[in-house]
Amino acid sequence: LSRSIVFRALDEKSRRELASFAHIKHYSAGDVIFNMGAQGQSMMAIAEGTVRVGRVTPTAKEVTLCELTIGDVFGEIALLDGGERSADVKALTNCTLVVLERRSLLDVLQRNPDLSIRLIELLCQRVRKSDERMMEIAFLDLPARLAKALLRLTIAPPGTAEKPLGKLSQSQSEIARMIGNTRENVNRCLRKWQRAGLIDLKDGWLIIRDRPQLELIAEPE
């Protein structure tokens, strides 16, 4: 819990208390952790692995809302508002989750205003990102959305002095799900960029060759 952005707000004593109510669950890559519409009384912190939060469209297309990894939490919406799960969550790799039940979390929240503020901050960040995405989907064409996604996926973690990553391992289908488009369209655009020397596609990796040019495509005038 001490690695989680949200639970870092707690002092050691409260964290230990919360941990004593928590249980650990393991999932294998590809497992469904829960589906949208399910009842949910728990929230999860990721101790190991990566999950995909997504939805399925009425035409059965999968859309990725975000990917979450070590230190991130999910499941806070149904836990806090008592409604149904708002999205599907699937393990992308083998995962270890710390599962916190509603009652114990609410007890700790009542005694720790800092934790409530962290949760509110988390929800605010998610609303901001959703707004940004909605604008991208409404107003940007495929190349701009794709360039933005590639730049976002290769950015160094905030607060570090590291350089952007030079390559990414996500499949073209995964990238298509992130930007709400088809693998075929994404492949067509990537091949064009490969011919123009902006990127390379090699051994399952997507290699960024010309970041400034991608930045120009991502931010059209």
Ligand code: CMP
């Ligand atoms: P919950 O609704 O309980 O179950 C699905 C979870 O996915 C949700 O809580 C959030 O933790 C997470 N989630 C849903 N939508 C988004 C989003 N747009 N961005 C990040 N996480 C989300």
